[in-house]
Amino acid sequence: MIQLTNVTKHFGDFKALDGVSLDIPDGSLTALLGPSGSGKSTLLRVISGLEQPDTGRVEIGGEDVSGLPPQKRGIGFVFQHYAAFKHMTVRDNVAFGLSIRKRPKEEIRTRVDELLGVVGLEGYAERKPSQLSGGQRQRMALARALAVEPSVLLLDEPFGALDAKVRAELRGWLRRLHDEVHVTTVLVTHDQEEAMDIADRVAVLDHGTIQQVGGPRELYDKPATPFVMSFLGPVTTVGGIMVRPHDVTLSAEPSNGALEAQVARVVHLGFEVRVELELPLGEQVSVQLTRGEAEQLELKAGDIVYVRTEHGVTVSA
Amino acid sequence: MTRRWGLRLVVIAYLGGLLLAPVGLVFYRTFQHGFSEFWDSITTPAAIHAFQLTIELALIAVPLNAIFGVAMALALVRGKWRGKPLMEAIIDLPFAVSPVIIGLAMLLVFGRQGWIHLPFQVIFALPGMALATVFVSLPFVVGEVAPVLHEIGDEQEQAASTLGATRWQTFRRITLPSIRWGLAYGITLSVARAVGEFGAVSVVSGHIAGKTDTLTLLVQSRYENFDVKGAYAASALLAVLALGTLFVMTLTRREDT
Numbered sequence: 001m002i003q004l005t006n007v008t009k010h011f012g013d014f015k016a017l018d019g020v021s022l023d024i025p026d027g028s029l030t031a032l033l034g035p036s037g038s039g040k041s042t043l044l045r046v047i048s049g050l051e052q053p054d055t056g057r058v059e060i061g062g063e064d065v066s067g068l069p070p071q072k073r074g075i076g077f078v079f080q081h082y083a084a085f086k087h088m089t090v091r092d093n094v095a096f097g098l099s100i101r102k103r104p105k106e107e108i109r110t111r112v113d114e115l116l117g118v119v120g121l122e123g124y125a126e127r128k129p130s131q132l133s134g135g136q137r138q139r140m141a142l143a144r145a146l147a148v149e150p151s152v153l154l155l156d157e158p159f160g161a162l163d164a165k166v167r168a169e170l171r172g173w174l175r176r177l178h179d180e181v182h183v184t185t186v187l188v189t190h191d192q193e194e195a196m197d198i199a200d201r202v203a204v205l206d207h208g209t210i211q212q213v214g215g216p217r218e219l220y221d222k223p224a225t226p227f228v229m230s231f232l233g234p235v236t237t238v239g240g241i242m243v244r245p246h247d248v249t250l251s252a253e254p255s256n257g258a259l260e261a262q263v264a265r266v267v268h269l270g271f272e273v274r275v276e277l278e279l280p281l282g283e284q285v286s287v288q289l290t291r292g293e294a295e296q297l298e299l300k301a302g303d304i305v306y307v308r309t310e311h312g313v314t315v316s317a
Numbered sequence: 318m319t320r321r322w323g324l325r326l327v328v329i330a331y332l333g334g335l336l337l338a339p340v341g342l343v344f345y346r347t348f349q350h351g352f353s354e355f356w357d358s359i360t361t362p363a364a365i366h367a368f369q370l371t372i373e374l375a376l377i378a379v380p381l382n383a384i385f386g387v388a389m390a391l392a393l394v395r396g397k398w399r400g401k402p403l404m405e406a407i408i409d410l411p412f413a414v415s416p417v418i419i420g421l422a423m424l425l426v427f428g429r430q431g432w433i434h435l436p437f438q439v440i441f442a443l444p445g446m447a448l449a450t451v452f453v454s455l456p457f458v459v460g461e462v463a464p465v466l467h468e469i470g471d472e473q474e475q476a477a478s479t480l481g482a483t484r485w486q487t488f489r490r491i492t493l494p495s496i497r498w499g500l501a502y503g504i505t506l507s508v509a510r511a512v513g514e515f516g517a518v519s520v521v522s523g524h525i526a527g528k529t530d531t532l533t534l535l536v537q538s539r540y541e542n543f544d545v546k547g548a549y550a551a552s553a554l555l556a557v558l559a560l561g562t563l564f565v566m567t568l569t570r571r572e573d574t
Contacts, residue, residue, distance in 0.1 A: 048479060049479075050475055050478070050479070069478065070475075070478045070479045071478055071479075071481045071482065071483065075479055076479065076480075077475075077476065077479035079472050079475070079476060081472060083472040083473050083475065083476035084473075085473055085476070085477075085491060086469075086473070086495065087494040087495060096477065096480050096482075096490075097480035097481050100480060100481045100482050100486060101481060141476075144476075144480065145479070145480075147480075148480060148481060
């Protein structure tokens with residue numbers, strides 16, 4: 001378990017972390033999710049020892065590591081831009097941690113071959129990083145971090161520099177790898193879809209504080225703050241209440257508690273239809289319907305409809 | 318097409334007129350009357366001593382500047398401290414200040430009426446000349462290594478530390494291999510500068526023939542004593558030393574890629 005207690009960190013006048021406390025259970029895959037400048041990367045670097053907090057405590061596996069340098073924390077770290085050792089072959093990159101630990105040559109060789117198999121880079125051992133694609137470099141970096149059998153694997157926006165297709169591929173691959181290896185993993189991302197897809201726990205950060213921690217569904221269904229609600233998916237505001245666009249229902253007939261609105265625009269997005277409405281007070285509302293629902297209502301610009309928001313997730317804005 | 322050729326011609330004419338022609342002329346004059354005359358001229362006791370002294374000074378100054386140059390570049394690029402701009406300016410001082418002034422300053426500090434008195438002789442002896450050589454060749458390694466350090470960034474070093482490497486291991490196995498070409502180039506320039514240094518060494522050496530004359534000083538003293546052929550021979554030897562250094566570097570660099 002990783003235990004952070006009241007961690008603060010300043011960079012000059014900027015407060016990167018403002019009293020963060022967080023428990024990360026053993027064997028979990030936890031995502032630190034937040035916009036840029038929210039402190040998520042700083043938090044990861046504090047766990048790794050690459051950054052020293054101003055105050056607060058960091059424990060890994062029950063041991064206080066606050067004063068320890070990264071070398072002595074038993075971690076593996078993967079950087080957004082791979083941090084490949086450019087002058088070394090893929091084999092020497094992966095072997096680096098083991099050769100620092102002065103393991104026997106034969107053992108290193110076997111272990112590196114095994115890891116290259118795990119990350120799907122068999123046959124690339126004698127290449128230089130410059131001869132690999134971005135996705136391959138990141139898999140090499142993962143093998144390098146896993147080689148030393150860390151108790152904690154820390155990933156700083158590991159797929160951020162890759163294109164969308166490779167990113168989705170590696171995401172699924174990392175998830176499967178985690179299911180096999182079970183090493184406690186912390187992943188930093190600004191992409192809510194990535195966090196929801198890959199992590200079994202998500203901690204949402206904003207302005208250096210933790211907004212909410214929980215499973216992906218829990219966060220989506222029960223957001224604790226307007227920030228979490230709006231960061232985890234699209235929202236629209238109806239009568240001062242935040243709601244998901246697909247949780248708004250429209251009808252042609254007035255009913256109790258429904259608000260009257262005028263259709264400003266109907267946008268067909270394949271299976272989905274986005275309807276932009278205007279309430280009498282000038283409030284703009286965006287609603288998401290299925291194609292069937294939209295066709296049934298026969299919506300067109302200028303129509304009057306009635307808006308209800310009583311089911312689904314709502315947060316007072 | 319024609320414009321590009323025009324530019325090339327300008328460059329070639331400029332380099333040819335200012336660099337290649339004079340150096341070529343030195344070689345021509347040197348070997349005009351055959352190799353044996355040249356050989357005799359560079360194997361006199363004074364010439365051999367000057368040659369040895371030049372090499373000796375370079376062997377003292379260049380390793381010192383290589384080590385401190387890398388350390389200073391690390392401090393400047395990786396360190397977080399105030400006064401870095403001031404430090405950078407100080408390091409470039411040997412470029413800005415004429416070597417003669419440096420020599421005179423050393424006379425003031427270490428000379429007979431100077432501020433500092435050491436138990437051994439500094440001025441008109443090897444220590445002073447070594448110090449002057451170190452001073453004038455100081456900025457080259459820093460100047461070549463610092464931009465490379467800047468460019469490679471510190472992520473690889475951070476990665477090494479998370480993999481368990483100590484600071485020294487990280488330096489040896491990650492930083493040093495990454496900066497090796499910058500370092501090699503800086504060393505080459507330092508060697509060329511140390512071997513060719515005239516002004517500062519001239520002031521602090523006292524021109525004691527057969528004792529504190531380096532090759533450059535030998536060229537001057539031979540020329541002043543109307544031994545023009547001897548001066549050409551010593552010049553040619555100097556040029557060979559410098560060209561040899563450049564050649565070795567180009568060669569090792571090509572083998573790497």
